[in-house]
Each structure stands twice: as structure tokens, then as C-alpha cells.
Amino acid sequence: MAMDGYRGFLGLLVAALLVGFLSVLFTLIWVLHYREGLGWDGSGLEFNWHPVLMVTGFVFIQGIAIIVYRLPWTWKCSKLLMKSIHAGLHATATLLAIIAVVAVFDYHSARAIPHMYSLHSWIGLTVVILYVLQLLLGVLIFLLPWAPLSVRAAAMPIHVYSGLLLFGTVIATVLMGVTEKLFFALKNPAYHSFPPEGVFTNTLGLLILVFGALIFWIATRPQWKRPKEAGSILQPNGGAADGMEGPMAVSVSSSADRSDAELNSDAAARKRTFGLDETGQRSTM
Amino acid sequence: MAMDGYRGFLGLLVAALLVGFLSVLFTLIWVLHYREGLGWDGSGLEFNWHPVLMVTGFVFIQGIAIIVYRLPWTWKCSKLLMKSIHAGLHATATLLAIIAVVAVFDYHSARAIPHMYSLHSWIGLTVVILYVLQLLLGVLIFLLPWAPLSVRAAAMPIHVYSGLLLFGTVIATVLMGVTEKLFFALKNPAYHSFPPEGVFTNTLGLLILVFGALIFWIATRPQWKRPKEAGSILQPNGGAADGMEGPMAVSVSSSADRSDAELNSDAAARKRTFGLDETGQRSTM
Numbered sequence: 001m002a003m004d005g006y007r008g009f010l011g012l013l014v015a016a017l018l019v020g021f022l023s024v025l026f027t028l029i030w031v032l033h034y035r036e037g038l039g040w041d042g043s044g045l046e047f048n049w050h051p052v053l054m055v056t057g058f059v060f061i062q063g064i065a066i067i068v069y070r071l072p073w074t075w076k077c078s079k080l081l082m083k084s085i086h087a088g089l090h091a092t093a094t095l096l097a098i099i100a101v102v103a104v105f106d107y108h109s110a111r112a113i114p115h116m117y118s119l120h121s122w123i124g125l126t127v128v129i130l131y132v133l134q135l136l137l138g139v140l141i142f143l144l145p146w147a148p149l150s151v152r153a154a155a156m157p158i159h160v161y162s163g164l165l166l167f168g169t170v171i172a173t174v175l176m177g178v179t180e181k182l183f184f185a186l187k188n189p190a191y192h193s194f195p196p197e198g199v200f201t202n203t204l205g206l207l208i209l210v211f212g213a214l215i216f217w218i219a220t221r222p223q224w225k226r227p228k229e230a231g232s233i234l235q236p237n238g239g240a241a242d243g244m245e246g247p248m249a250v251s252v253s254s255s256a257d258r259s260d261a262e263l264n265s266d267a268a269a270r271k272r273t274f275g276l277d278e279t280g281q282r283s284t285m
Numbered sequence: 286m287a288m289d290g291y292r293g294f295l296g297l298l299v300a301a302l303l304v305g306f307l308s309v310l311f312t313l314i315w316v317l318h319y320r321e322g323l324g325w326d327g328s329g330l331e332f333n334w335h336p337v338l339m340v341t342g343f344v345f346i347q348g349i350a351i352i353v354y355r356l357p358w359t360w361k362c363s364k365l366l367m368k369s370i371h372a373g374l375h376a377t378a379t380l381l382a383i384i385a386v387v388a389v390f391d392y393h394s395a396r397a398i399p400h401m402y403s404l405h406s407w408i409g410l411t412v413v414i415l416y417v418l419q420l421l422l423g424v425l426i427f428l429l430p431w432a433p434l435s436v437r438a439a440a441m442p443i444h445v446y447s448g449l450l451l452f453g454t455v456i457a458t459v460l461m462g463v464t465e466k467l468f469f470a471l472k473n474p475a476y477h478s479f480p481p482e483g484v485f486t487n488t489l490g491l492l493i494l495v496f497g498a499l500i501f502w503i504a505t506r507p508q509w510k511r512p513k514e515a516g517s518i519l520q521p522n523g524g525a526a527d528g529m530e531g532p533m534a535v536s537v538s539s540s541a542d543r544s545d546a547e548l549n550s551d552a553a554a555r556k557r558t559f560g561l562d563e564t565g566q567r568s569t570m
Contacts (some may be wrong), residue, residue, distance in 0.1 A: 004493065114477045114478070114479070116477065117476060117477045117478075117479055117483060118464065118467070118468075118477075118487070119460060119464055119467070119486070119487045119490040119491075120464060121464055122487050122490070122491065123460070123490065123491070157506075161501070161502060165498055165501060167495065168453050168457075171457065172453075172456065172457035172461075172494075173403060173460075174463050175408070175457055175458075175460075176457075176460050176461050176464045178404055179403065179404055179405060179407065179461045179464050179465055180464055181401075182403070182404070183465065183468050183469075185467075191402060191403065192398060192399045192402045192403075193399070193402075194399070198402060201404070202403070202404045202407050205404040205407070205408065206404075206407065206408070209408060209454065209457075213450055216446070216450060217446060220446065221442075224481060247369060266466055272344055
């Protein structure tokens, strides 16, 4: 990576981490300072785990999981290791999202509030189920060594598209949840009279949106994609699919008219561009 | 385009148009059947223009504007014509979105409801302003003949990214708006008792989300991108930027190490793949 590109990447990564941390911090301040705090007793304290776990797991950790291949200092790590980290972060996000769903179902049951009536709940539960499916298919096709390369190549553009779509839908669902909660909770003074909690939590919503925008930018710059390993096309956790994990770089997988030679010369060109040597700095596992 | 790819494209286009039409239809049924109808008198009738114009203009027309370059039967049309259609559709969407914002401000003023207190309004107004900016910059840089190719090439990935981000944010904002309105409007019977209007309008929300997902898929398949014109690199509304309007295909613009020869052989290969002849079927204007 040229020094300029590297600095640009680092700047955006730091910005994303900062905005992501602020989102989690703002969520904690919201529930601990403006709301009742946290607990697991069927009361509002239990409900409050819902936003905390969703923003921490389903927004922040999922966002980091999406861009983890793009950290240049991981390019010398094996692809299998990076896939495991990618899958592990998504699994962590899944776990936190499921606990967050349980918290809100528990809370509704304890208060005899009906389940699943709002648009937020319809989209939210759908996205959790599809996210679990995406994780299972991802492990089955890309992490485990059994799927043939043709299946990996065909599945990768769908995996990348679904991943970004689910991430965006999660953010939309969080913003709907914030909206819902503020209209419920802010009665006296009302939301429309600009109470500090309203302004503060609106700001939290903006932070989450900006975090999403930064992740979306980082994940879709072709120049920040993990370089392909030349000559590793036939290794199960090495080559062919490597070129396709970048959302914007699916042209490689879809250009059926491009030869392997072109792919390899591309890889070599990228290695030069990104300043890596050719002497096995990176293991392909 | 191979026949299979063409059929796949047509199928998804028809699906997107169908889901888009249904979204507009559902919005009309919502305000005409379940709500008070339409009018321009400061009452709820005026507010109701807000969802109608937003779903029609800011969701449906914007979505079509995004994918208009990808319709294969337009590839024989001049690039200038297609840019004008793209800009014209976005301008129409802008106009409808602005009228929709005016409707809700008018309604708030007539009822002495404060403006701009909700997260929906913060994000919504921001996105309208950024959308206008995106349109103005787009016309200035890509439609008018003055911007040098280097500026066009540098701006294109940002234009594509911003366009998709704004479209996604519009959909998120619409879903927040639906949530807000249903919690306001459904009191007796309440939203949580599953009244027909709640279920119907939740379904509208799902339709809008599916429309967004279909547009996002169509707009990001590299194989459905308008082919570049070989040999038109230096024409102001012809060449260099042509290869970059596809959101996922920015690799061409960013691979500084790829030569023009490669670009042109790509273009020729694409022409063969897409079954177009080389005899000037398409004007580059």
C-alpha cells in the first residue's frame, strides 16, 4: 500500500473505532444515566440490556468483523486465521444479539406486553435469523475445507452483498428502536420539548449512522483489499476465493473472460503496490 | 450480456419494479383508506403528502435513477442522454422530497408542534440537504462538459458511494418515519393489539426494505454494468468516467497500475461478452 493510501486507511480506521466506541459509550450513558440502569429482573433494567447489547454486538463488533481483512498488518497472517477471526467476531455479535432479543422478550412477558407487533420487531427478528444463517453458511462454505472452489467463487459475491445488506439493515433497525423508545419514554418533559435525553439520544443515532457510513466506505475501497496470494489458487484456504472477499472487487470473480495469468499478474502488481516482498511473508495455509 | 445473465437481470428488474409499485400503492392505500386522505390545509390531510411523496419520489424514483445505466436496451443510447435521464430522475426525486418536507413543516406549524426534535427529522433533513448537494455536484462534475477527466475519475467512486449511502439512509429514515407515525396514530385499538392498519403498514415497511435490497443488488453486480466505450477515453461525455459509474466496479478507476491498453482490452472483451458489435451501435457523445 502506498504511504498515502495507508495513512488514509489508518485515518478512517481510527475515525471508525472512535465513532464506534462513542456509540457504545453513549448507549451506556443513556441507560445508566438517563434510564434506570441495568439488571435482569423483567423490569426496565432488563430491557436496557437490549440497546446496550445491540449497539455493542450487532453494530460495533459486526462492523469490525466486516473490515478485519482490510487491516494491512494482518496481511502476513494466514487466511485461515483471518477467516477464524472474521467468523469469531460475527459469532460474538450473534451471541450478543440473541441475548439482546431474549432480554426484550423477557421484559415484554413480565409486563404482559404483546410480542412482535412493531415494524422494528418484524425487521429486527428477521435480520437476526438471516444473520445466523449467513454465519452458518459462511462457516460451511468458506471456513471449513470441504466446499469446492466453484461453490466458494459462486457464493462469495452473495456473501459480501448479504453481509453489507444485513449490516445496513441492523443500523436501520437500531434507529427505529431508538425512535420507538424515545417516543415511549419521553413523556414529561415530552420528546418534542427537546429534553436533554432526547437531544443526547438523537446524537447517539447520528453516531451509529456515521459508524455505518465509515465501515461501508472502508469495506468497499478496492485499494484496501487484502492482496491475493499468487500461485495459491488451488489451496482450500488460500487462493481463489481470496480475491473476492472485498465487496467492491467482485469483478475478479465475475469476469469469466479473464485468464488466470491475468489474475496472477494482478496479484503480483498488487504485491508491488502494497510494498510486500515475494518471499513468503504471508502464509496461505 | 449472456442470455442467462440477461434473464437474471430482467427477473430482478421486474421484481424491483413490482415491489416498488406495491410500496407506492400501499402508501396510497394507507393514507386514503386507513388515514384521513390527502389535502393541503395544515391538517393531517397535508401531513399525509409526506409519506406519499417520500415513498414515491425519495424511494421509488431515486431507486430507478440509481439503476438506469444498467438497462441493457439503453446501452446504445448516448452517455449524455443517459446522464440526463439519471440526473432528471434524481432531480424529480429531490423536488418531491422537498415538497414532502414542506408538507410536514406546514402541518407542524399549523398545529403548533415543534419542528426538528425527532431523530427521524434530524437524519431526514440532513439526507435531503446532502442529496441536493450530491445532485448539484453530480451535474457540475459529470453532466456539464467542463470538469477535467482527472476530477471526474477522482470524484466517481465518491459519487457512487454517496449515492448508495444516501439511498440506504433514506430507506432507514422512511422506516423510522413509519414507526413514529404508527405509535402516534394507533391508539384505539393500539399498535400492540395488531390492528389491521398496523399489520398493513408493517408490511409496507418490509416492501420498502425489499425494494432497497433489490436496487442494491442490481446496482452492484459488475456483470450488469454499462460497457465502456473503447477509444473514447478523451471525450468529455464519453470515455474515461464511463467505466466507473458501476458502484462495484471502481477497481478500474483505482488500479493506477493498470494501463490504458488493459482498460481498452477490457472494454473490447466486455463488448464481446455482451454481444454488442463494434460498429458504432453506441454513440459516445
